[in-house]
Amino acid sequence: MNTRLAPVPSTGRSVIDPVPRLILAVDIEGSTQRTNLMKGELRRIMYALLDRAMRATGIDREHLENPIDRGDGVLLLFRPHDDVPKTLLLRELIPTLTALLVEHNAAVVQPALRLRMRVVLHAGEVHDDGWGFYGDDLDVAFRLLDSPSVKKSLREAPGSPLVLVLSEEIHSGIVRHGYVDVGPYVQSVSVSVGERRRRGRVHLPLPALAVRAYPASRGKAPLRAIAPPPEGATA
DSSP, X not given: OOXXXXXXXXXXOOOOOOEEEEEEEEEETTGGGSOHHHHHHHHHHHHHXXXXXXXXXXXXXXXXXXXXXXXXXXXXXXXXXXXSOHHHIIIIIHHHHHHHHHHHHHHOSSGGGOOXXXXXXXXXXXXXXXXXXXXXXXXXXXXXXXXXHHHHHHHTOTTOSEEEEEEHXXXXXXXXTTSOOOOOEEEEEEEEETTEEEEEEEEOOOOOSSOOOOOOOOSSOBOOOSSOOOTTOOO
């Protein structure tokens, strides 16, 4: 009996051209220390706060690819759109999310349901082969997000519910020119991706002074829940 696996046949398709996306990924601190029931509740809270922050910032469903769930985090890919420049995410979305985290953590009774996050912002080229998104720039984003130095920065900042790591590209194109103040600088980090070293900069974003009400319709449907739609519903 031949137990050798047959080679997977080629589909004959050429490599799909890459497309530019703004990459934002989130990871919950200490999720492995929670029970499954607590993890489920933290996931619900994470999605709810992200949804509130994006709606308050005026980001609509049309600006996003379908969110990619990562168990204890989520990957958001923003399509190129003048309504969602990088400065909007840095000046409004991140401070709003930080303020919502502060509000939630102050109100929650169970310490295990307090939520702290690492967030990375990068931009680059990605591929979608029908199974999902992949590419070197996603590797860079996740290496930065999961860097031990970034995790340590969050542990050593008990007064902040969120640390933000910016790729060198984001820092060079946005922060260096003074377009936006992203909060106190903590440290630089360096990660290896393939045979290259890639750098990022860690900041402690300041919470927005007030979370704006959801903006009036600008002729576009608001982003409802970014979690998967109910069964039988269409996106």
